[in-house]
Amino acid sequence: MESNYSGRVSADLMDGRGEQVVHGGPKFRSVRRVFRILDLISEHGEGMTAKQLAREIGTSLSNCYYLINILADEGYIEKLPQCGGYRIGRAVSQLYENTRSDFDAHIEPVLDDLARRSQRHAYAAILSDGEMTVTQVKAPPRSPPVGVVEGFHGASHALALGKVLLASMGSEYVEAYIEGHGGLVAFTHRTIVQPAMLHAQLNKVRMVGLATDYEEFAPNLCCVASPVLGEENRVQGAIGLSTSIKHIRKEGHHLVVMIQRAAEEASALIK
Structure with missing residues (x-):
């Protein structure tokens, strides 16, 4: 990946399908x-x-249930009786575990430590098939x-992790991303x-080597992220932290400092 990052800051927070026929x-x-x-x-x-x-x-309810039951039987989704909805099952995580990259293996200790020290969810992501994938x-x-x-x-333009990865690819790549999605999808009223x-x-x-999102993907979800750099300072992936809208102003500076330090530690491990 091409990298154009030139520096870091410690407190500069930035405010902010169509389907192919087969x-x-x-x-x-x-x-x-x-x-x-x-x-x-x-x-x-x-x-x-x-x-x-x-x-x-675009199918009947009975046919949809048939497909849902297959996915549930194989562990790819789980039904949540209390709300009538579904969530991604353990089989999806297992697929990623079975194909773990060197990137994930090397930075996992840093991510574990980041979650423990920050008491917030910590994430790693890479660019895969043109979209951000949380690994x-x-x-x-x-x-x-x-x-x-x-x-x-998905949702690369609406999440701090995705912004880091899109930025690393340059303006022409971003234009192709926008065109390929038929524009920028709005996930909330704050989405760019x-x-x-x-x-x-x-x-x-x-x-600045830092990206943020403020409820751009989901209500009450705010994130900060920084790039993980490999040889020749090429972006290999991104790591990030999330918090709530209530806490972002109070702890934003602290999270930025932590994520930048962790990104430097992760970069040292993969170089």
């Missing part, structure tokens, strides 16, 4: 719907019921689950949807 008959449509179900549950979490999933993937999530003891889980893929504004923020990310 030919081949019903069998191929079912396969595509299975992956779309996983995408929707990953993006929207527990709020997606079977009826909503059926509507989103690790480390949680402090007795912490509630958060909206971005291990294996999450103007290309010029995204380019401006990514330019700042390149200069």
Whole structure:
């Protein structure tokens, strides 16, 4: 990956599908719907019921249940009886565990320590198939689950981790990303949807080596992230921390200092 990062700051927080047609008959449509179900549950979490999933993937409720049951039987999703929704299952995490990269293996101790010291969720991510993919999530003891889980893929422009990775690829790559998605999808009213504004923020990310998001992907979710650099200072991935909107102003400076220090430690381990 191309890297244009030139420095770091300690407290400068930045404020902020279309689907491809697949030919081949019903069998191929079912396969595509299975992956779309996983995408929707990953993006929207527990709020997606079977009826909503059926509507989103364009099939009958009975056929949707058939696909859901297959995914549940194989452990790729789990039903949540209390709310009628679903969440990504352990089998997805296991797939990533079985294909762990050297990047993840090397930085895992740093991420564990970061979660413990910050008492916040710590994340690692890489760029995969043009999108940010979360490869690790480390949680402090007795912490509630958060909206971005291990294996999450997408929403690169709306998350600090994704901004770090997009910034590392340069402006032409970002333009192709925007065009490939038919524009910038709004996940909340705070999501950056103007290309010029995204380019401006990514330019700042390149200069300071720090990205933020304030409820741009999900309500009450705020994140800070920094790049992990390999040989020749090329960006290999990103690590980040999350907190709530209530705490970001109070602890933002502290989180920035911690994430930048951890990014330096992780970079030293992979160089």
